[in-house]
Amino acid sequence: MRNKIKGKISNDSDAGIITLDEFKKIPGYPEDDDFSRGPIAVIECDQDIPCNPCEEICKYGAIKVGKPITNLPVLNTEKCRGCLKCITICPGLCIFVVYRDYTDKTSLIYIPYEFSPLPEKNTCVDVLNRRGEKICKGFIRKVIKLAGCNKTFVIGMEIPKRFYNTARHFKF
Amino acid sequence: MSDFVIIGAGPAGISAANESARYGVKVTLIDENNLPGGQLFTQTHKFFGSREHRAGVRGFQIGYDLIEEIKKLNVDVLLNTIVYGISADMEVKYITEGNSAKSIIAGNILISTGALEKPVVFKGWTKPGVMGAGAAQTMMNVHRVLPGRKVLMIGSGNVGLIVAYQLKQAGADVVGIIEAMPGIGGYKVHASKVRRIGIPILTSYTIKEAKGSTQVSSAVIVGVDKNLREIPGTEDEVKCDLICIAAGLKPFDELCWLLNLKFKYIGELGGFVPVHNDNLETSMENIYVAGDVAGVEEASTAMEEGRLAGVTVAQKLGYISDSQAGKLKGKIKNRLKYLRLGSFGRKRAEGKKKLTYK
Numbered sequence: 001m002r003n004k005i006k007g008k009i010s011n012d013s014d015a016g017i018i019t020l021d022e023f024k025k026i027p028g029y030p031e032d033d034d035f036s037r038g039p040i041a042v043i044e045c046d047q048d049i050p051c052n053p054c055e056e057i058c059k060y061g062a063i064k065v066g067k068p069i070t071n072l073p074v075l076n077t078e079k080c081r082g083c084l085k086c087i088t089i090c091p092g093l094c095i096f097v098v099y100r101d102y103t104d105k106t107s108l109i110y111i112p113y114e115f116s117p118l119p120e121k122n123t124c125v126d127v128l129n130r131r132g133e134k135i136c137k138g139f140i141r142k143v144i145k146l147a148g149c150n151k152t153f154v155i156g157m158e159i160p161k162r163f164y165n166t167a168r169h170f171k172f
Numbered sequence: 173m174s175d176f177v178i179i180g181a182g183p184a185g186i187s188a189a190n191e192s193a194r195y196g197v198k199v200t201l202i203d204e205n206n207l208p209g210g211q212l213f214t215q216t217h218k219f220f221g222s223r224e225h226r227a228g229v230r231g232f233q234i235g236y237d238l239i240e241e242i243k244k245l246n247v248d249v250l251l252n253t254i255v256y257g258i259s260a261d262m263e264v265k266y267i268t269e270g271n272s273a274k275s276i277i278a279g280n281i282l283i284s285t286g287a288l289e290k291p292v293v294f295k296g297w298t299k300p301g302v303m304g305a306g307a308a309q310t311m312m313n314v315h316r317v318l319p320g321r322k323v324l325m326i327g328s329g330n331v332g333l334i335v336a337y338q339l340k341q342a343g344a345d346v347v348g349i350i351e352a353m354p355g356i357g358g359y360k361v362h363a364s365k366v367r368r369i370g371i372p373i374l375t376s377y378t379i380k381e382a383k384g385s386t387q388v389s390s391a392v393i394v395g396v397d398k399n400l401r402e403i404p405g406t407e408d409e410v411k412c413d414l415i416c417i418a419a420g421l422k423p424f425d426e427l428c429w430l431l432n433l434k435f436k437y438i439g440e441l442g443g444f445v446p447v448h449n450d451n452l453e454t455s456m457e458n459i460y461v462a463g464d465v466a467g468v469e470e471a472s473t474a475m476e477e478g479r480l481a482g483v484t485v486a487q488k489l490g491y492i493s494d495s496q497a498g499k500l501k502g503k504i505k506n507r508l509k510y511l512r513l514g515s516f517g518r519k520r521a522e523g524k525k526k527l528t529y530k
Contacts, residue, residue, distance in 0.1 A: 003322075005348040005372055005410050008395065015373040016356045016363025047360050048514035051220040053228040069222055070514040089228045091218040092361030115341055132370035150230065152218070169368040 017130050018046055020165060027074040028063075028095075035100035035164070039082025039110070043073050044094040057089045087112050088149035099156075100164045107164040108141060113155045118143050125170040127159050136160055138170060174200040174248070176485050177264050177278035179255045179427065182210020183471045184463025185284035186238040187478030188485075193245040195491040197482075200276060201242070202250045202266060208242070209235035210286055212471060214309045216341075217334055221511065225472040232313075234471070258431055262458065280458045280485045283428060284478060287421035287442065287464035292326055295381040301388030305335040305418035312342050320414020324391045325349040326379055329357035332418030337366050339416075347410050350377040350393055352400055359516070380407060382415055391415055423465045431456060440523035441467030450528050451484045451501070452477060460484070467527060469520050473511050480504045 012019055023029050028043025041062070043054065048070040055065040055073060062079035063086060065071050082097045093112045102108035119125065119140045127138040142156030159167045176192055178185045181203035189201045207213065215231020226234050242249065252269035258281060259265070265275045289304035296302070301320060305327065311317045323344050325336045328351035336346045349366065354376050356363050363373060374393070380402065381392040395406030422443035428435070434447040434455035445467045452460045460481045463474035480501060487497035512521035 003347075003411050005374065005393070006408050008374065008406075009372045010375040014355050014375045015367060016358075016360040017367055018360065018364070044364065045361060047516075049220055049359060049361075049516065050222070050511055050513055051227060052222055056223060057228075068510060068513050070517075089218070091220045091228060092359065093365045094361040128368055128370065130364060130368050132368050132372075150218070150228075171370070 034077040039099035042096045053089045054086045088152040113153045125172040128169040129166045175279045178282045180284040181208030184474040184478035187475040188482040190241045191479040191482030192486045195486040200248045204254045282460045284463045285424045288424045290420045292419045302415045305416040322412045323414040324412045327418030333358045333362035346371045348372045351375045352378045421468045438523045440519045452481045
């Protein structure tokens with residue numbers, strides 16, 4: 001008898017995880033070049049659920065859903081400023097902001113966070129991928145409570161640059 | 173005597189009360205709980221949809237908003253009151269908070285009693301520590317009691333995925349979510365957020381047994397083939413003290429059965445559903461259904477159906493003109509159409525089509 005389930009964990013598509021190849025096809029996902037401009041939103045939303053608060057909250061007009069609201073959100077990478085607002089409103093918690101070129105060697109990934117307690121700045125953490133697997137160590141650099149975020153806080157974690165497309169959560 | 177008796181003050185019932193009382197209808201709103209709002213108060217996550225459906229607002233906040241609206245209108249609210257029967261001549265029978273049996277004659281009745289959790293039966297399922305995911309959610313989010321420290325979730329529909337996430341927020345260790353079908357039932361985004369926080373999802377697995385002497389102390393899960401038959405040799409036992417069942421909801425329609433209303437079995441809507449027309453009137457005149465009891469969907473569709481029933485009754489009683497009612501109903505039905513779009517909504521829309529009669 002064990003503390004953890006040892007049964008066969010489902011592969012990504014059965015268990016609802018989008019693979020990196022599928023991501024690049026989503027209209028909410030930036031092209032590789034777009035990441036060089038600064039922090040940019042990454043909208044990991046690829047199902048036709050009626051939903052559009054991301055479009056409403058973006059004051060730069062960088063997200064378009066239109067009608068019907070089952071359309072996938074389309075990111076206008078020229079307009080996106082990486083302001084973090086969309087992270088806080090998405091009911092699916094599937095929007096992140098990626099600052100790929102934060103430093104020469106590291107990226108800064110902003111994620112939605114609804115757990116207590118909040119980590120402290122500069123805490124060293126285990127960084128997790130979309131499957132919850134530990135991929136590297138990282139550091140909490142930002143703990144942000146935007147006005148009107150309604151308890152969806154934003155955490156900025158600094159990670160080795162090669163993980164900018166896979167790092168999406170942390171454990172401390 | 174009441175113009176309009178509404179049984180069940182969840183999102184459908186409250187919306188019906190608001191949308192009829194505002195035109196002058198004398199409404200009696202009855203609920204067995206000590207607070208109206210139904211399941212809205214257990215929902216701590218942000219809702220999907222559009223602005224008019226309060227997208228981005230947490231479920232319980234929508235509950236508070238709806239209650240504020242009733243307070244402004246003159247609605248007679250009876251809480252801690254259980255309706256135990258309705259006679260064919262529109263007498264609604266109930267037990268009051270003080271435990272006396274009373275009744276009220278209703279001009280129109282809306283049954284908006286919501287849904288019940290479907291059980292999954294397995295060896296040991298009656299041990300303390302096995303409960304519906306909705307029950308765990310209520311204990312946790314409303315009563316601030318953590319129902320277990322190590323949890324196995326059965327079912328990967330939206331309820332299973334969301335409650336697993338909320339259990340983790342509350343400090344429990346969720347050892348996994350198992351799903352008998354080969355793929356998850358709920359939204360990918362819910363599965364994504366649950367996976368990245370470290371909760372495994374195992375598809376083509378079911379529960380075989382709950383073990384423990386006085387309460388659950390472990391669970392035996394087993395792999396299943398595509399015909400949902402157990403595959404011998406794939407058993408795995410895991411320590412847990414809580415097993416949550418999130419295997420679907422069905423309409424809570426006992427009162428409808430007592431009235432001998434016509435039913436139809438619609439799998440996509442949760443099981444036996446009382447047949448109704450597109451103004452939500454059932455096979456019995458002046459008796460309406462709205463919300464999950466009329467087919468398991470979502471809070472947003474429940475609110476719209478409640479509004480539709482409210483407008484229909486207000487029109488029938490002469491508080492609004494036919495043309496005004498037509499306009500209001502048109503807008504509501506349009507919003508319902510939009511909520512039933514997409515691969516998830518389409519199935520429900522088809523279910524509703526099979527169900528309504530002219």
